[in-house]
Amino acid sequence: MCGIAGIVGLDRRPASDRCLQAMIAQLRHRGPDASATFVDRHLGLAHARLSIVDLECGQQPMHHGPLTISFNGEIYNYIELRETLVRKGHDFRTRSDTEVILHAYQEYGEGCVEHMNGQWALAIWDRHQQTLFLSRDRLGIRPLYYTQVPGRLLFASEIKALFVDPQVSRELDPRGLGQLFTFWTTLAPRTVFRQVLELPPGHNLMVHAGQVSAPSRYWQLDYREPAEPASANQLAEELRWLLEDATRLRLRADVPVGAYLSGGLDSSITAALALKISARQLQTFSVTFSESEFDERDYQKQVARFLQVRHHSLDCSGAAIADVFPEVIRHAETPVLRTAIAPLYLLSQQVHELGFKVVLTGEGADEILGGYDLFKEAKVRRFAARRPTSRMPAMLFRLLYPYLPALQSQSVAMRRAFFQVSPEALADPLFSHLPRWEMTGQLRRLFATDFLPPEQQRDLYDEVRQSLPAAFARWSPFCQAQYLETTILMPGYLLSSQGDRMAMAHSVESRYPLLDHRLAEFAACLPARLKMKGLREKHLLKRATADLVPAAITERTKQPYRAPDAKSFYRQGWQQSRAEYIEPLLARDRLRSDGVFNPNAVALLRKKIHAGKATGVRDNMAFVGLLSTQLLIDQMVRNFSPIESEVLPSSSGRSPPLSMGQPANESPTAIR
């Protein structure tokens, strides 16, 4: 796993090696083992390496004929793909997956990505064609951002590397924040920064002759349920084979691979499969909390005992969350509405200290195989709308959220009212997600009136509606909900803020067997009733893996992963904040000059917090969203202090003559 960065002079002015070095210095946490730059006239590539496969020969940027690559990620099927290419006459110099991509690109051009099974963000420069090819994996596991300023395009694994170029504006995008305070994430390609775009998952981008093409989609899930599906037994067998194969491929590494263990079903399955397939002893890692409402240690211990793995757990307190939160936001580069990403930052630190570079996680099963409460809720709401007089839905809603005490204590009539569905809503393609988005969208009331005027907030859903594929209307309601979850929250938040960023902050690569694209494609075409049978989530997954995990884990009530939110930042009694950075960021004058939040609205929220009454989900999200936005502004908008770059060896292309190490004052990308 690594960090990549690059520059293309669209006006054909030389790329500045000094700028490249400054860019890659910001990504050192992603690749502490080595780093290098490459300049070929107006093109520059940089790479920071975390060595995992072919420790000796996998250095980058890597060259093959006229091609040069800077690549972050893993191509898990590189051995098979290499064999195919050898049969077609390709000669290889290394055992690395990086070289396989270069040859695949030479053989298949842009279509090479269709042959790749893995997670990637990559850039390939073709000196002969004078083209730059950028690509991001199908589901958005590895990040890739880019920006265009007059005369050049810059790209990098993280936004902070783009900001070393003083011409790149660090101004926030109000609409991006409006999206984040609705969907929990911006909608790619938008980010929270006005001038920075994200290459959407499953997309390529080509730069040629000074022209930047629009990103083109090379992959999309299609939820076509077959008219005559195979039997449940056959499908369970096929699922099991895919799970094993996906895990087998993800154990390929020249360093030890560990596994996260949350105590839930998915990470238990991943760990169990890894153990079954690999001869090595497995070590597992988990977070525990002193507060029982978040803690899953009993289940974690149970799985660890059952699998006989060496288990490490990290106890996470609210104080620890408050302590690391500024660093967490510096890495996430976006506001967040929950603190749950912070414990994963602490966990990757522990994993790193114990000498691990790679962990397997269970992420993706809930989206792909139907695990979320949101899917159940949508099912019950649909049922309730069709049978308005039935008492059944009210009872089911109570069963849905055993971990929400406020909902448990409501009357049947109130519970019905919470989940009431109007006939228009039932026909809306966004039906499943509207309650969540409406609820989260209430947080936009905290915005200063002129930051995102109400008339600009009305059409926030339109962007989602317009992005839906033509086939969406033909999919079952259950699959429609899956699609929305898999393409919005999963890449935008779970795999990014909570995934890549928290792990890479400590040079740890996360691998997701359940997000193997073959599994995702297979699961998309399963009959919805096998994914969620009645309200039994991940039915087929449970069936396919019943022998791998303790029955108590398969049958337990699903608990969403959460951490203490607003509470983390206050001492007992709610009067005093826990960290020195909090009060200055929320001071009235500061809020006014930063311009995002309405100081009066914030004052009311804080009054409620100090009274110990901010107990609901909405107030907690409001506080975490507020604080993380103010931290982001403090670190990336108001003050941005790039990490100093060391002088790196710059590798060179063969011919024509290269421009290397442009002095700052001669280069359009001078670093000030």
Added chain:
Amino acid sequence: MTTSDLSQSLRAFIDENFLFGVQTAYGDDDSLLEGSIIDSTGVLELVAHLEDTYGITIADEDLIPENLDSISGLTQFISRQGEKATVSQ
């Protein structure tokens, strides 16, 4: 307290506690739940507020949308409870 005073004071509580004090247009008969103005925690906060402020005790069977889901429902409910309390004295 007149019905209009009561309605004003309920709106002030809702604005301050659930809407971060931001002026929001909603009618007396509009559903607070459907408009996402209050959520499940909000209902509990509202009930605690009604009991503290208006000196009424709300029985479980009264925790229904007809009583709690709109300004007019709330106003009528509190008035009825007030009358009951007066009669029983």
